[in-house]
Amino acid sequence: MQFRRTALVATLSVVALTAAACGGDDDSAAPTPEVADAPEFEAGTTMARIAEAGTIRVGTKFDQPGFGLENLEGEVEGFDVEIAKIIAGALGIAEDDIDFQQTPSAVREEVLEGDEVDMVVATYTINDTRKERISFAGPYYTAGQQIMVASDNDEIDGPDALRDNPDAKVCSVTGSTPAEQITEYLASPDQLVLFDEYSQCADSLSNGQVDAVTTDNVILLGFVADSDGEFKLVGEQFTEEPYGIGIPKGDVEFCEFIHDTLRENEDAYTEAWEATAGQVEGTETPELPEFDECA
């Protein structure tokens, strides 16, 4: 029993030390967006319903560094989370009253159709298949796909080099848009290696099982920054991935409300970026993109 108690104390102190160490780089406290004081909305609109309820249900990712990542205290942090806070603020909802729900890529349409969330802010690329089931507000950010390789790799200098090196393997995530788009650049489908998470791709790149990793540049930059010079980005961004805010299909009023809110809060938008995804070295602070028409 004596031994066990010692072990427990040792474990606890390690946990405490780790927590302290992680708390250390918390100098980038996210800004607190403005919360509107009892805003008025036309009866019957989504905004009126949400403001009345005093809480908004937001679907976001819990595992996407820079955009939506759950921290050790169980809170989600990231650019998507900040965007949701700006919109919630305009509805008179404080950030503590936002109900964030973990929404992996595969269920984003379902949670909106099933009315489990009011909106989805989850690195959600706007495309036509998705528009058949839900509507998008935005885009609020335009990401682009790029290629990451090991620093000592000179053969692969962009997506086209993958076609010229038919033995080269490129890694991405099952069911993601980048995995679909890279197929155009491959000599054979066998070149594509798919995992559940980008961290597994990075591990495979590090131990030489794959030659490249591809996804949106901001995600790759996070890995490059953490790799101590082991990885580098090559080539230009070869796609445009407009990230939108998923809302129930046909809710034009809510969509226009989101557009107005983002336009009125451009400063908060810039601050949100700089406190989250913009922390990664090599990223540029974006301008608010031109919005699509609400439909």
Place this chain on the structure above:
Amino acid sequence: MSPVFDNIDLFVDGFLTSLRIILFALAGALPLGVLIAACRVSPIPPLRAFGTFWVTTFRNTPLTVVLVFCAFGLPELGINRSFFFFGVLGLVLYTSAFVCEAVRSGINSVPAGQAEAARSIGLNFTQGLRFVVLPQALRTVVPPLGSVLIAMMKNSAVVGAFGVGGDLWSTGQRLTSALGYETLPIFVGGVAVGYLLITLTAGALLQVLERKVAIAR
């Protein structure tokens, strides 16, 4: 059902990839499992200890952990093969422990007198096992072994998530997640039907085999 028929070529590819994983894993796990079972019942203590160690290790480790070890651990040790190889290897190692135990239960069901009789007519251990005990054991083994193998067929879905991709499960993920199809029709109408085709066929074959080897004792 139309989301399935619209993408029938993807499902056929996925079905064939899953089938390929399953056939390779079968070809590995069956002989390996029998070999380990032979170790576990052998008269040589180090072989018995090795068999016990093998079963304890792989039967008590979650399949995903075995697969992580194969896909990420082995490359760290300098072994670089395709993820298909690593995936099948993981499934073979994991399943062999269960095959071994099913076969051993069959061996134990053969009365000890049979092995003694084999020895008394001058057969050594290997010959006795090969010509006397295993043929009798096989009959009782068919039903439990069948369950183990069908479980393995379904476990092949896990292999798809470890860099293999393009199997039935990953195809379902791709269609619902990247291409935006509804989850239910894809997974019920496509993925589940694909696995059922494999497992029901296997079940029918096992039943035929069971009838073929059955004898009244």
